[in-house]
Amino acid sequence: MSHDTIIANQSLHRFDGHDRIWLFGYGSLIWKADFSYIERRAARIHGWSRRFWQGSHDHRGTPESPGRVVTLVAEAGASCAGMAYLITPEVFDHLDHREKNGYLRETLAIEFKAGGHELGLVYIANPANAAFLGDASDADIARHIANAKGPSGLNRDYFRHLADALRELGEHDPHIEHIGQELQKITRVD
Structure with a gap:
């Protein structure tokens, strides 16, 4: 699969006919909601772990020197905290462009921190996409992040x-905390 997933996401017809959809964000969508939404709630998903395994050729790096950003990796017994947004389908044009570097829309259950759950969408960059960097040591990931x-x-x-x-x-x-500890070591040396 190529880096650019806009066309692939536009061909997905999940939630056709719905006027509202829950979207789960686990990376920059937690703090950078540059799209219209109806409601926002702290939430989590189960069976997934957040990992700095996706390359960023368009936002936090370049094609010649990609950065590292998060994706989700299936993991039994795991859970991943984030933010859920109730959106309208019109928002997908913006989101598909924003998440175009290898991310595909997937359907999964979202559990709200305040209680309750809904079926919703999440953007996941799987290992088949051309920008996937995969696993590395915390120290290697931290060095990569520090320089991109x-x-x-x-x-x-x-x-x-x-x-x-x-x-x-x-x-x-723990993944974020361990990389943070490695980044602090690099910062002290710099």
């Missing part, structure tokens, strides 16, 4: 915003 930048800014700013947003939600994500 793209049109949307420094990769380390993306990381910092995500870590801050998770703290504000009162959430503990």
